[in-house]
Amino acid sequence: MSRRIVIPSVAAFIVLVGLILILSPHNMRRVQAGFLGLISPFLKTGSTVEKKFREFREGLKTLDQLEADNKRLSIANKDLSATNQTLRGLEAENNQLRKALQYRERAVFTLKPARIIGRDASTWYNKIVIDRGSEDGLAKEGDQPVLTEAGLVGKTTVVSDHSATVVLIADETCKVAGNVEGTREQGIIKGERMSNSRTPSVGLNFISKQANLQPGQNVYTSGTGGVFPGGVLIGQVKEFKVKELDGYASLIPAVDLATLEDVFVVVGKTK
Amino acid sequence: MRFFALLCVAMFAGLVGQHFIGPLPPYGARVLLLPVIMFYGALALPVPGMLALALCGGLMWDALHVQVILPEENSVEVALGWSIVLYAVLGTLMSGFRPLFQRGRWEIHCLLSGVCTSVIVLAEYLMRTFRADPDNPVVLIFNQEIWWRIGGAGMIAAMLSPLFFFALNYLAFLVGHDPQPARKGRATT
Numbered sequence: 382m383s384r385r386i387v388i389p390s391v392a393a394f395i396v397l398v399g400l401i402l403i404l405s406p407h408n409m410r411r412v413q414a415g416f417l418g419l420i421s422p423f424l425k426t427g428s429t430v431e432k433k434f435r436e437f438r439e440g441l442k443t444l445d446q447l448e449a450d451n452k453r454l455s456i457a458n459k460d461l462s463a464t465n466q467t468l469r470g471l472e473a474e475n476n477q478l479r480k481a482l483q484y485r486e487r488a489v490f491t492l493k494p495a496r497i498i499g500r501d502a503s504t505w506y507n508k509i510v511i512d513r514g515s516e517d518g519l520a521k522e523g524d525q526p527v528l529t530e531a532g533l534v535g536k537t538t539v540v541s542d543h544s545a546t547v548v549l550i551a552d553e554t555c556k557v558a559g560n561v562e563g564t565r566e567q568g569i570i571k572g573e574r575m576s577n578s579r580t581p582s583v584g585l586n587f588i589s590k591q592a593n594l595q596p597g598q599n600v601y602t603s604g605t606g607g608v609f610p611g612g613v614l615i616g617q618v619k620e621f622k623v624k625e626l627d628g629y630a631s632l633i634p635a636v637d638l639a640t641l642e643d644v645f646v647v648v649g650k651t652k
Numbered sequence: 653m654r655f656f657a658l659l660c661v662a663m664f665a666g667l668v669g670q671h672f673i674g675p676l677p678p679y680g681a682r683v684l685l686l687p688v689i690m691f692y693g694a695l696a697l698p699v700p701g702m703l704a705l706a707l708c709g710g711l712m713w714d715a716l717h718v719q720v721i722l723p724e725e726n727s728v729e730v731a732l733g734w735s736i737v738l739y740a741v742l743g744t745l746m747s748g749f750r751p752l753f754q755r756g757r758w759e760i761h762c763l764l765s766g767v768c769t770s771v772i773v774l775a776e777y778l779m780r781t782f783r784a785d786p787d788n789p790v791v792l793i794f795n796q797e798i799w800w801r802i803g804g805a806g807m808i809a810a811m812l813s814p815l816f817f818f819a820l821n822y823l824a825f826l827v828g829h830d831p832q833p834a835r836k837g838r839a840t841t
Contacts, residue, residue, distance in 0.1 A: 415715075505773075
């Protein structure tokens with residue numbers, strides 16, 4: 382090929398790459414959000430097809446089974462509604478008492494249900510894509526906690542109009558302040574380098590050497606740091622190790638990150 | 653031009669498809685389709701086309717996967733665009749084997765495609781390691797798990813390459829582009 386074509390094309394390439402590399406973090410996030418918006422309809426379609434295929438493969442249920450399931454779910458629904466009502470009353474009472482004692486009122490969070498439409502395909506990152514975005518009430522700047530009824534999942538990062546990326550607690554960039562049930566131990570929870578959603582590896586760092594945590598002890602979010610609300614279950618202690626300067630505990634996440642299908646995004650606070 | 657557009661669409665489809673293939677046991681090696689298509693493009697297109705393809709592929713990859721913004725420092729872990737550089741360098745390496753490919757040979761290119769895919773995974777690992785936590789010292793871990801993930805992705809790519817090269821060659825003919833003009837029995841006298 383003629384040098385007259387190659388040299389200008391290489392020069393144009395270098396200039397374009399240079400311009401992309403010097404984008405500010407804010408503009409990088411905008412590019413990411415734009416591309417996520419472009420790809421999400423395909424991910425949604427693919428996820429729906431995959432789900433239908435899986436449901437079909439798992440077999441069709443008989444009418445009797447469906448009726449039994451329906452009955453069981455109706456009872457569970459009524460039970461949960463009743464419990465919810467009672468807890469709301471207790472919450473209001475708790476807040477009144479906290480106020481009387483001049484404690485800060487505990488915030489009540491609004492949850493936005495979301496479906497997982499994609500799992501990150503890169504080797505070293507632990508992320509998922511959900512079908513809710515800024516048009517559904519998620520903050521464009523991200524950093525909103527994502528959880529399930531079992532515990533903490535992660536936080537939002539890139540948010541497009543109708544989809545968002547969630548970085549899982551198994552990723553090393555997702556750091557959460559946590560405390561251990563029944564102790565005064567507090568530390569930072571983050572994923573390990575080798576971790577992935579199938580074999581998540583999460584650790585509680587910077588705890589005291591004398592902590593002597595026992596396997597099975599629950600670890601909750603402490604609520605410090607401003608991103609995650611307090612009291613959300615993160616996982617259970619698997620093993621405690623004493624390092625040179627501090628203690629370290631490996632955790633089993635409360636949420637099964639491999640089979641996760643639906644999550645809730647904490648979108649705001651209501652008093 | 654039509655062939656270039658076709659490769660861009662194929663890379664986009666590969667990127668979407670990758671989301672539905674989970675990490676493979678035992679150590680979570682990934683099936684990476686976009687790099688395989690990109691490396692085929694590096695063989696089938698001249699240098700300017702290869703660079704344009706690296707730009708599209710790298711940008712798509714980074715926009716979806718690679719760089720993470722660390723909110724505390726408002727800094728980026730791996731900046732948008734690094735994959736473009738990586739793809740262009742590896743694409744140039746593949747381009748060096750283009751004359752052989754044009755004569756109808758595929759074997760070494762498929763193997764090289766696997767090696768280059770492993771290099772991408774290794775480079776991502778190094779970039780993450782050196783940029784991940786500015787407060788802590790850099791700790792490079794190279795255990796069996798890490799090597800499996802790097803090598804596994806390459807092995808899978810090398811195994812998938814013949815299939816992709818064949819399918820993309822076929823599509824190239826359909827859009828009127830001959831990626832192997834010097835193949836035996838095809839060369840003009």
